[in-house]
Structure formats: structure tokens, C-alpha cells
Amino acid sequence: MIKLTVNGQEQIWDGDPSLPLLWYLRDEIGLTGTKFGCGHALCGSCTVHIGGQAARSCITAMSDVGGQTVTTIEGLDPNGDHPVQKAWRQENVPQCGFCQAGQIMQAAALLKENPHPSHEDIRDTMSGNICRCGCYQRIEAAIRLAATGA
Ligand code: FES
Numbered sequence: 001m002i003k004l005t006v007n008g009q010e011q012i013w014d015g016d017p018s019l020p021l022l023w024y025l026r027d028e029i030g031l032t033g034t035k036f037g038c039g040h041a042l043c044g045s046c047t048v049h050i051g052g053q054a055a056r057s058c059i060t061a062m063s064d065v066g067g068q069t070v071t072t073i074e075g076l077d078p079n080g081d082h083p084v085q086k087a088w089r090q091e092n093v094p095q096c097g098f099c100q101a102g103q104i105m106q107a108a109a110l111l112k113e114n115p116h117p118s119h120e121d122i123r124d125t126m127s128g129n130i131c132r133c134g135c136y137q138r139i140e141a142a143i144r145l146a147a148t149g150a
């Protein structure tokens with residue numbers, strides 16, 4: 001039996017311990033904001049926070065999150081008003097939207113660790129989050145805006 005906290009709620013999983021966290025979130029507890037892209041830690045669309053750190057939920061087994069605190073896009077802010085989410089809206093970042101939950105979760109983790117990232121910091125941290133629509137310039141602009149606290 002695996003106990004974990006997801007978006008502030010305690011959860012218990014007594015199924016397959018090798019189940020990827022991504023599928024637990026989406027299929028078992030209905031948190032479909034986190035997306036499946038590649039399944040191999042190559043695209044970042046499945047990014048969530050585990051213990052406050054950005055992590056790829058597609059390659060994280062349930063056995064690795066026992067006792068952990070997981071935050072998904074649904075739990076980042078109760079009203080969707082995390083500074084990164086506000087900046088995202090202000091900069092009109094998304095195009096198709098598929099990668100965006102992962103981008104926002106990665107960006108939020110970046111700003112928590114490094115509140116004033118340089119261009120290189122942003123590029124280095126966000127380079128693992130692929131956007132097929134090519135929204136990279138708006139993603140960087142939104143991270144810069146969020147960093148100003150506007
Ligand atoms: S689905 Fe997890 S990194 Fe692509």
C-alpha cells in the first residue's frame with residue numbers, strides 16, 4: 001500500500017507499484033491536466049512537482065512516491081492564479097496547449113529555486129520541455145514577467 005499526498009489530499013494506492021505516476025494521476029484520480037507526450041522523459045509534457053521539485057511523472061513509478069507530496073497543474077494554485085499562470089495569460093503563451101501544463105510546472109519550479117533567472121538559466125531549465133507549436137519566445141517572456149512579480 002502506497003500513501004502519498006496529491007494537491008493537498010491524502011491518497012492511498014494499493015495497485016501495481018510499478019504503475020507510472022502519470023497514469024495514476026490521469027486514470028485513477030482524474031487529474032487529466034498532466035499530459036502524456038513521449039513516455040520516456042524526453043518531452044516534459046508530464047511534468048509535476050514531487051517534494052517541490054519538477055519531475056517527469058511518466059517515468060516515476062508509484063513505488064517511488066510513497067510518503068511524497070505531489071503537486072499537479074490543478075493544485076499549483078486553487079484559482080489558477082500562481083504568478084506563472086498569470087504571466088502565461090498576460091503573454092498569451094499557449095497555442096494548441098498540449099505542452100503547457102508541463103511548461104508551467106517546470107517554470108514554477110525554476111522560479112522557486114531561482115527567482116531571477118538569466119536568459120541562460122531559463123534556456124537551460126526549460127530546454128527539456130518541448131513545444132511542437134514553438135511557443136518558446138512567449139514562454140521565456142512569461143517567465144521573465146513572473147520573475148518581476150507583475
Ligand atoms: S511524457 Fe513524460 S517526458 Fe514526455
Ligand code: FES
Pocket residue numbers: 094095096097098099100130131132133134135
Ligand atoms: S502549445 Fe502546442 S505543443 Fe506547446
